[in-house]
Amino acid sequence: MLAGGILQTRQILPQCDIIELRQKLWGHRCIKLTDLIDELTFVHDSFTFAETQANAVRIESDKHSDQLETQSVMQETRSDHPQTTSTSTPVVDDDPLAHLHKMSTTAGLGSQEYVAVNGMAVFALVLGLASGFALFDRLFLVIPLITIIISIFAILQIRRSNGTQTGLGLVGIALLLALVFGGIVGTQWGTEGFRTREDRRAITAMAQQLGENVKVKKYDEAYKLFSSRFQQNVPFKTFQERIGYMTESSVWGKLKDVQTGLMQFQTDESTGAKFAVVRMLINFEKGDRPVPDDLTVRKEQDQWRIEGFPSLFPPQRGAGGAGGGG
DSSP states (O other): OHHHHHHHHHHHGGGSOOOOTTOOOTTSOOBOOOOTTOOOOBOOGGGSSOSSHHHHHHHHHHHHHHHHHHHHHHHHHHHHHHHHHHHHSOOOOOOGGGGSOOOOTTTTTTSSSOOEEOHHHHHHHHHHHHGGGGGTOGGGGHHHHHHHHHHHHHHHHHHHTTTSEEOHHHHHHHHHHHHHHHHHHHHHHHHHHHHTHHHHHHHHHHHHHHHHHHHTTOHHHHHTTBOHHHHHHSOHHHHHHHHGGGTEETTTEEEEEEEEEEEEEEEOTTTOOEEEEEEEEEEESSOSSOEEEEEEEEEETTEEEEEEBTTTBOBOTTOSSSSBOO
8 A cells, every 4th residue: 555655646746846744735625634554635725636525534434444455455465364274283182181091991802912712611621520420320421411501601601701701621621521411321321222222121029029028927039139149148038037128117117119220230341140229118097208128139040039138137257149138
């Protein structure tokens, strides 16, 4: 604006005399004072911008428009600066919780971090090893069964751990041991049960016949149900006296019947003789539960005979056979 004013001044001054500020001219025309930005506005003769008041207002409005334009340019410059800063500098989140370490729920998954071994998997492995005891006694068949149950729970826990637990290999070994040992014993038991089915029936019938003979006091018929080795060690008179205790007791009352329970068969490898240990259950009238006793039976000429009756005929010391002594 100052440059424009100087240019206008140069256009006016050469064509007229030097004019002093506030100098009154004829025709009530004068020179106005300079404004804030040193711009001279002349109202002088035909070389000035205007000679009327309307032209002066137009000049003042032009000056105001120039100022507004300058302010708009400055505002645009200020508005452009924050946009440049926002694009170049990311907004920083000052949330204090954002700086805390967050533990992943899938810790150890796909990384080299330590993964815990499932405790139930280790316990299942121990039970799997202990399942071998079932080879010595069938009562230990419960161990392989428990191993399978514990292994199932261990698998469920490991799969639900979201990769934070391991031990599927241990569970696999435990299941393999339980199935192998349990399968061996179960197969032997099933095969033996099929092969000895007729023998079990014969032994059960023999025990029931013993009870019926003793109940009606047919002691001679009951004596025939015992093996030859037993008869050598226990004379008939001794047998009759002792077997009479089964007929009637002051404590348990009269004999009701005789039943059998578990049976375990064995074979003497040297002689080929077959033996069996039989759980006998003796029921009396006054007894609330049967009286158990383990009989030893021997197969002679395709007939099962009693060779040991420990409750009434305890084994004699130094006796060579399995029967009792008098």
